[in-house]
Amino acid sequence: SAVISQKPSRDICQRGTSLTIQCQVDSQVTMMFWYRQQPGQSLTLIATANQGSEATYESGFVIDKFPISRPNLTFSTLTVSNMSPEDSSIYLCSVATGITTTSNQPQHFGDGTRLSIL
Amino acid sequence: AQSVAQPEDQVNVAEGNPLTVKCTYSVSGNPYLFWYVQYPNRGLQFLLKYITGDNLVKGSYGFEAEFNKSQTSFHLKKPSALVSDSALYFCAVRDKGYQKVTFGTGTKLQVIP
DSSP, rough: OOOOEEEEEEEEETTTTTTTEEEEEEEOOOEEEEEOOOTSOOOOEEEEEEESSEEEEETTTTTTTEEEEEETTTEEHHHHHHHHOGEEEEEEEEEESSSSOOOOEEEEEEEEEEEEEE | OOOEOOOOOOOETTTSSSSEOOOOEOOSSSEEEEEEETTTSOEEEEEEEEEEOOSEOOOOOEEEEEEEETTTTHHHEESSOOOGGGGEEEEEETTTTTOEEEEEOOOEEEEEE
């Protein structure tokens, strides 16, 4: 299974600023995902990031607010831009280790970034 | 379209008793089904999966799950609960041939000493 390091683990930010979250994987993976999780609640997919292509955003999420980079097969970043208190949440990086989109392999998750906006 | 439901927000069970965390799903084709556990301040950890074959699948930490096609269910079970099993549990489904996984709303398991 993949080991995922996510940084920072938590942060407190001022309204209107931006924060970039880093996700480093110990092996090459095709698909990386970024999720948002309100405390004690389920996961909401923000976008899918495949190396060599633009990220695919889910309904309700836009690139201007959540720009994503995927420079290689082991690294990705998610930026939360122009933050407001509504952006306070847990942000999770996840990877799928299968080489195809139809793989039956489970996803693996980082420990998340706990973000509070004042 | 695919969906998954976890009808219980919280399950309480006494230590040493069997536990069940319920999950039902809806897919148009054949499902891949997963259970994950989340401990406080951690990401989700994979417990077990059903792909095909035997309806009873065994996973980590003594957990198992039973796939029931007629009832479209995939309930998580453990014969004897431990206090350390207390966590948030997520069921997830992916329709074969579909890229994305859909997660349930989560069930908080509280094991009482």
